[in-house]
Amino acid sequence: MAELDDQRLDELLTAHFSRELDRHIGRAAQAFAGRAKPPRRIGFAWWIAATAGAAASAALLFLYPNPRLGVRVPSRISPDPAEAIAQAPSAPYVQRAITWQSVDEGTVLLANGAPARQVRQQELQRIRWYDPLQNAEIEMTIPQERVIFVEMETY
Amino acid sequence: MDESVQELVCQSRRGDAAAFAQLIARYERTALAIAYAACGCADLAAEAVQEAFFRAWQRLGSLRDVARFEPWLAQIVQRSAVDQRRSASRQPVARLSESHTDPRQPPDPSAELTIRESSDRIREALAALDSLSRTAIVLRYYEGLPIKRIAELLESTPAAIDMRLMRARQELKRMLNPAPAPAR
16 A cells, blocks of 8 residues: 555545545434424414314314214234335325445355455345325334355465 | 524524524534544434534524524534433444445445445544544545634634644554555
């Protein structure tokens, strides 16, 4: 490996930081959107409207009791995102994220006596989708693992 | 700090979440750089940045001078990163820190090993620097910030940052240079 000059050091550092940090760009905005709620300011008119609405709902329930009212529990959740998409009345969402990680397990000798580095590659596939028919959000995680041998140079 | 940022800060203080989201978009890279320098791990840095922006949103009312938003945010990010590092050391977990997220194909293991070795050496070299120099280096090389802006963010002087950067570069070069081959 050649000695590091200024330009090579600049390239090395820039590439390293990009590789480490670029994949996290956008996460803060997403997290903020999910957590932040603007301060609630409820005016007097809102209190009157809400109270009147609640009173009207209570009166309706009292006057017209309906035995069918109750919490609806999804009877069957679609196990397949493709099925959920096909049945969706409007555009559904499906999120798919695959993450790989390689673990270097050191040097091993292959059957022919050649040295190789054993790398265990782990894969985690996460699929998340919304089934509009059942009004349910489903998440599926599929782990996989494979072992790869990387040939080493011998001198 | 330009006027548009000050306006966004003022709007955010009035509870405008959309304005604050614009501030996040504008400062996310800077925050990531500061957090990464403080905790040395990209995953922890990302979590620290999320937490820091949320804390900043909640505490915007305590910011007395709107023009000092940047150093104020930088301090929150630094503290959040230190908290993350501390809590991670108490609860060690296996992290997918070297993960590859291209869904089209798995990475080439050989190339990945080379990159990992290089990354490990750079991380070790960065860890050997003092905190201010490390932060200046990450802001310079990741964000590409000029020395004057780094000095403003870190509440230092441009001359001091310039000196830190120069020494840090020399130190990194020394540590990252391959060891000379043994004489036969």
